[in-house]
Amino acid sequence: MNETIQTILTRRSVRDYQPRQIDDKDMQEILHAGHYAPSAMGQQPWHFTIVQNPDLLENLQTLCKISFQHSDNAALREMVSSEDFNVFYHAPTLVIVSGDSKAIAPLWDSVLAMGNMLLAAQSLGVASCWQHAPITIYGSPNGSASLSSIGLDFPKGFVPYAAAVFGYGVLPLPEAAPRKPDTETFLK
Template sequence: MNEILQTILSRRSVRAYQPRQIDEKDVQEILLAGQYAPSAMGDQPWHFTVVQNAVLIENLQILCKASFKNSDNATLRELSSREDVHVFYHAPTLVIVSGDNKAVAPLWDCVLTMENMLLAASSLGVSSCWVHSPMMVYGTPEGPASLSSIGLNFPEGHVPYAAAVFGYSALPLPEAAPRKPDTVTFLK
């Protein structure tokens, strides 16, 4: 199996991080990989907000947990009041990919960007985990203003579509869940 396939198969979502920051060179290579994702009509409608300020990450996680309180999902409501839950797993870097809402397919472009970054990180020994809560906060009526109030602003006309934390894993990587059977249909 070649190295790219090995990276795809061995990437895992990590939920416990060492406090030490990722090497700057690795951050730049991860961001470069993101920028080489395909995009509809070659729009490249993305912008990368790289948050490495621990206070900002903490303030954002407070907003995220507050938004869980009003969720329709019982698990999220339960998580909102749990002191031991950190929605960003104390990772030192959070990347939010926003997309120009006037582009042809910004959601898909930004998701592909993020997958490129998750895989690039894995290839460099940097762990990651997609975290959906920043988008949930943004989607609430007061979300954009709340994010702005803690210093999280996106370029004009941009919507955050993908977010993930990055850092060095504090634990051995978890096993992959078994793959679901019968998910492929060939029509020949």
């Protein structure tokens, strides 16, 4: 198995992080990999917001918790009722990819950029986990204004489509969840 496939197969969503911040050099490499994702007609209609300010992360976490408390999803309400629940699993970095809503396919472009970053992180020994709450909040009534009220703004005309936390995971890292069988159709 080559190193690329090995990286893909060993990436896991990690939900427990050390407080240590990611080395700047590693962060830059991860972002660089994001910029090299494919995009519709090569538009690269993305913007990466890297949140490393602990106060901002804490304020965003508070907004996420409020949103979970009011969710229709019982599992989310249950999760947030636990006092030590941390929406970002104590990860020191959150990356949000926003896309120019006037581009051809900004959602797909942004998600591919995030996919590249999750894999690049894995190759560098940096753990990650997609965290959808900021995206859900943005899409809720007054969501964009709430995010703006804590200092989280996106470029004009850009919509956040993908968010994930990054950091050094607490060992041992989780095992892969079993993958669904019978999900391929070859038409040769």
